Amino acid sequence: MSYVGKPPKKRQLNFNTIEYTGSGIAGPYALDKNRSGDAIDVWVGGAWQSPSAYSITGSTLTLGGTVSIGIPIVIKYREGRLGMATPGPGAVNTVNILDGSFDPSNLANDTAGNVIQFVGGNPTSVDPYSIVDRNDQLRIMINSWRIATNSGQTIYNMVDGISDTFSDETGIDTGTSTNETFNSGSYTNASLEMVLVSDTFIANSVPDEAYIAIQHQAIDAVTINTDLIAEISRDGGSTWSVVTLANEGTVDISVIEAMTVFSGLVDISGQPSGTSIKYRLTTTTANQEIHAVSVQWR
16 A cells, blocks of 8 residues: 555554353353453454443453354453553653643652652652662762862862861861871871861751761771771761761772772761761771761751
8 A cells, every 4th residue: 555655653452352152141251350341342243242232240241142152252351552662761751641640649658858669569758868879979979089189179068068088187176186197188096096076067957867988098907887986976076976887899090099988877867956067087096097088968
């Protein structure tokens, strides 16, 4: 057949079909599952049957009259599937959703600031920080060290966070810290029990969580969370919460010497309300160096 322009694309609609042969009865005939009359089409002897000509009870169909022996009965389920590719991730957006077709009652009860995550097909309201890729958060901090080093900034201020690469002693509360030895670009404990306390950084709002990353070099064998302990305060250092640090591996980029990074997230919501953020690093006598620290809060 000829066409003006491009011929139409073929799309085959594949219906699920079940066939029976008449045996002198009206039914019942088994369906694949519970159905309604508008979900199927029925043919008897090649003639389409109006929904008024049969009844459906659950997953069985009964015709309005008996069907002679040998007459074909064909039942087609209407939820066919188009012979085309399944849309890929991100291919469907609000433009593709029919107004009024989305029922919010099918979603979990939400909490302000939360997002909806589908677990096993079920919507669940979750804190976005609980599903943030920790690697992405760490990359932000490592990148902030690189920017601070390249630009020669003493303290690199981020949105809800800071980075200090220790180009000088700005950013450290030297009056409160003990046994710290400053070398340009690092602090070392020189085999003493060091307490390294930061200056106070002001958050825009009262934070409930904080994340810290530490660029670390072990001179002696160091066990994190024993030989090195990190803490965060939101009330200017009156109250501290201990961070459980994890070894994130080695960082090696052009402006940062290859060193180990420790990081961890801590809940500070139980502290007295405040926006005065400080961090504190405490060591044993195991000799070690701290080359950079980055803290984010929210």
